[in-house]
Amino acid sequence: VHLVASGGGLQQPGGSLRLICKVSGFIESRKVMGWFRQVPGKEREGVAAIETAETTTLSYADFVKGRFTISKDNNKNTLYLQMNELKPEDTGMYYCAGDGYPLTEPPIAEVFHYWGHGTQVTVSS
Numbered sequence: 001v002h003l004v005a006s007g008g009g010l011q012q013p014g015g016s017l018r019l020i021c022k023v024s025g026f027i028e029s030r031k032v033m034g035w036f037r038q039v040p041g042k043e044r045e046g047v048a049a050i051e052t053a054e055t056t057t058l059s060y061a062d063f064v065k066g067r068f069t070i071s072k073d074n075n076k077n078t079l080y081l082q083m084n085e086l087k088p089e090d091t092g093m094y095y096c097a098g099d100g101y102p103l104t105e106p107p108i109a110e111v112f113h114y115w116g117h118g119t120q121v122t123v124s125s
Contacts, residue, residue: 001023001024001025001026001098001099001114002023002024002025002114002116003021003022003023003096003097003098003114003115003116004021004022004024004116004117005019005020005021005094005095005096005116005117005118005119006019006020006021006022006119007019007020007119008094008119008120008121008122009120009121009122010122010123010124011086011121011122011123012086012123012124012125013086013087013088013123013124013125014085014086015086015123016082016083016084016085016086017083017086017121018080018081018082018083019035019080019081019083019094019096019119019121020078020079020080021033021035021078021079021080021081021096021116022077022078023077023078023079023098024077031051031052031098031099031100031101032049032050032051032052032100032101032102032103032107032111032112033049033050033052033072033079033096033097033098033100034046034047034048034049034050034059034070034096034097034098034100034107034112035047035048035049035070035079035081035094035095035096035097035107036094036095036096036097036107036109037090037092037093037094037095037121038092038093038095038118039091039092039093044095044109045061045106046059046061046104046106046107046108046109047060047061047064047068047081047094047106047107048060048061048064048068048069048070048081048107049070049100049103049104049105049107050070050071050072050079050103051103052072052074056072057103058070059103059104059105059106059107060105060106061105061106061107062106063089064083064090067083067084067085067086068081068082068083068084069081069082069084070082079096079098081094081096083121086121086123087123088123088124089123090121090123091121091122091123091124092120092121093118093119093120093121094118094119094120094121095115095116095117095118096115096116097109097112097114097115097116098112098113098114098115099112099113099114100112100113
C-alpha cells in the first residue's frame, strides 16, 4: 500500500486548502484512513479519520471541528481533507495514514499501519 499526499502550501489566515491523499494497493473495507499533522519538536497529532466502508463514520480532533472536513472517494482510492478558516496554529506537515483500526476520536497514530510522506501546510500572513 502506498499513500501520496498533496495539496499543501502557503495560505493566509482565514483561507482554505484541500489536501489529497492518493492510495494505491488494497485497503480493507472496514479499515480506517486518517490525517495527522506534526510540527518540529512536537508529537504527531490526529486531525481527522474516516472509515473506508460505505457506512461512513467520521472522527475529528476538537481543534478542527467545524473547520475541517474529511471525505473519501472509494472509486478513486482517494482521501481528502478540506481545511477552511485556517489559523496560524494549523501550520505543520500533514500526513495521510491508512489501514487503521479502530476508529477513535481523536485519531491516534498507533492504530495505523501505512503512512504517506506528508505535505507541508503553512498558514501565515
